[in-house]
């Protein structure tokens with residue numbers, strides 16, 4: 001197989017820039033936790049691609065599933081079902097609580113959330129959707145309307161009825177009430193505000209059980225029970241978006257299992273496809289039947305495609321066979337210990353949070369004021385890349401310097417140690433450089 005020929009033009013000359021800066025080198029190959037650029041330089045991937053490759057890059061079982069699909073069918077008329085799609089719907093129904101028994105298979109997380117919000121609207125006959133500050137649910141209009149992390153400016157009105165609740169961020173209390181332990185006051189104030197703004201048409205609340213894009217916010221004990229009560233009181237549905245948190249990253253099949261609260265609608269994406277575009281919207285018989293009777297329409301070109309479904313089945317097989325849930329918890333402890341060691345060494349690390357293989361590290365100018373140190377964060381992230389470690393720094397409003405550390409669940413202990421050592425070196429060098437410049 002020959003590699004595509006590149007001209008000497010700048011790489012991005014014919015590409016629209018869509019957000020984050022492009023990495024400084026072209027990537028040619030990816031396996032497990034490693035990627036290699038076109039010069040053959042090895043880079044440790046602590047972002048699992050875009051949070052999708054939980055089995056590691058190009059897992060042999062995913063490659064095999066793609067081959068199998070090539071022998072069978074890749075794509076079909078949207079009204080045709082195939083054995084992989086039926087099997088995947090059955091497998092999810094077995095894994096999920098009994099009431100979450102009906103699935104719709106789509107391509108992206110945004111699409112799954114669109115489908116979920118449309119189900120909630122049609123079922124309830126209402127239109128208002130509540131999201132959380134710092135949230136990210138995708139780039140299509142409906143999903144973007146409940147994104148409060150970024151991207152709201154410059155595109156005209158969002159969907160009417162998009163409302164926001166403060167996320168329970170104990171490190172930066174959104175209502176300036178708690179410090180380090182959230183007592184849920186933000187939730188009560190938030191729902192008072194929602195009630196004040198609502199036109200009486202509250203359809204649903206959408207949230208990640210652990211808000212990843214918002215900087216890895218783990219809610220306090222009992223929080224989701226209180227949210228569910230608020231929803232039930234108002235006749236709202238609860239939608240959990242488990243794009244990043246399902247299938248092992250937090251040590252369970254689904255993150256909501258940690259909190260003992262089940263959603264009315266669940267969306268799955270990134271981690272279900274293990275690197276291929278596959279998403280699912282899952283709900284109850286009752287909601288599905290009601291919406292169907294009301295004419296629910298969400299047919300897309302790639303709905304129920306056999307290729308991604310075949311891959312999704314392989315992902316679920318490997319998750320069970322390689323006991324990735326337990327592995328994520330055990331390796332997560334090693335990662336936490338490494339990050340706490342870095343925190344004890346470097347004043348700039350204000351907070352380490354999260355568990356399993358989804359952890360957030362917040363960089364601050366000083367530990368008392370907790371003012372974010374975005375400049376140093378970006379410089380260290382760049383230096384990490386030069387040293388062979390790919391890291392994602394998330395920027396959420398005032399909390400502009402949080403690394404979201406999420407290697408594949410197949411990462412080795414050695415690779416975690418190597419990542420921590422590179423981080424240590426990068427922080428040390430960048431801080432020394434800054435100190436030198438301050439003197440000079």
Ligand SMILES: Cc1ncc(COP(=O)(O)O)c(C=O)c1O
Nearest residue numbers: 108109110136137138241243244
């Ligand atoms: C929690 C969550 N939901 C939805 C999405 C959107 O998924 P996609 O980019 O596949 O549309 C993302 C993407 O980052 C996400 O993190």
